[in-house]
Amino acid sequence: MKRWFGVALGIVTSIGGFLEIGSITTAAQAGADYRYQLAWSIVLGTICIALLIEMSGRFAAVSKHTIADAMRERFGLHFFMVPLVLVFFVSLLVLAAEIGGVAVSIELVTGIHYPLWALPAALLAWALLWYGTFSIIENGISLLGLVTVSFAVAAVHLGPDWHALASGLAPSLPSKEPAHYWFIAVSVLGASVSPYLFYFYSSGAIEEKWDVTHLGPNRVIAAIGMGFGGFLSVAVLVVAALVFAPRGIKVEEYTQLPLLLSAPWGRVGFGLFAGSLFITCLGATAEIALALAYKIAQGFGWNWGEDLGPSDDARFSLTYTLILLVSMLLVLVGIDPLKLTTLSMALTAASLPVAILPFLILMNDSKYLGEHTNGWLGNLAILVISVLSGIVAVVSIPLEIIGGS
């Protein structure tokens, strides 16, 4: 009974924690610019992250190692440093975007410009980590994130063209501006397949002392939780296609975003959007800061654990403190949260081969997984998605920046 309660909770928190500034913004841009045509990129990203989450949970449950710990052990110090440094810098930008998301949501309600809210936003996330426990962050915040289900209700309420949406689920060549199309497609992928997520998930599995009996629930949580999360992303795309595209609005300012819910529901919708952005970005801020601190602490063999008091793991606690401080500064100096989000999502996609391929090697090592190593289908799917998204991102980022199409 307790196990199935855990599964239900895991599914609910995966759904509540799926959307954040990256997935909301990129799905909104996709819907505004290409209506339903890019829905496939969300589906592809969701399949990829569901597979990766299942793998990282399985890895921790069977091997009792976190991914960062095993990467250092398996590949040695030098090779460990490459994905560490790369994922670290890309995730710092993503973290800044999430802090920006919290700050923007407060600006929407108070009218006071977002940079002023950077410090309170970072401080709030820090307090959650310093004073809270793993389950408060994992369960509490993600449960509140269920407010994002309002996007799905809005999508149905607005009445999408189901036939067009269904045909958007299959990849197709761009109808206009090909460079921009591929840029948005990889940004969507980067927003779904965030490497920090599986470092966070495998650390959580170790914190909660998973073993092989958790493999079944792990599979169910990854498939259903991530599946419904992806469904919410598609809902954002649908709402954007119905709200932005007919009005000819391109998402270029973060202040345009609340229209997603205020168009169908007025002030209530505006409040729901601000609430959704606040809670999901706050959760993501805490998770990313924690995931990066986990990666460093595990890579260097320190004591770590969100359930330990800060004085029992001083290096770990000060690492997430410092990470939050640095990212917060990017928002404080007034870098536009929307531009930061789009760029950091595309950079995440570009970094995927380096971040994911070593993990794939670990997933096929019987020293860690015994009989639970990956099947060929999972290997092939992750290999193709991560390499393709890396190549397309590297090509489309410069084109997007110079404004070519």
Add this chain to the structure above:
Amino acid sequence: MQLLLVRDVLDNQLVDASGKNAGKVDGIILELREGQPPCVRYVEVGPITLTRRLNRRLGRWFARLDARFGSGRGVPIRFPLTRITFEEPSLRIDVLVEHTPIMALEQWLRRTIVRRIPGS
């Protein structure tokens, strides 16, 4: 039981006698003996060995910095291999890590910063 030094020892997690994390095995020291095969003597732990592996100059700089923190510092932290047992998924070392220089930075941060913040 066969042990592969690079795969099973180097960069593996060390835990102390109480089960607390005690860093990674950052280096392995072999003794070269006249007329006999080399013998594995010690494992090294800590940032001096770690930074030296990344870059020799960085390692020397770090050792000089570390030496300022008291006598006995500025040299790699070393444990005889005889004090280590192999317990999956880690290597266990029969010391209490809080009493070793491995935790010097952790203890300093705890004393000077973390304990001054409420709720630590």
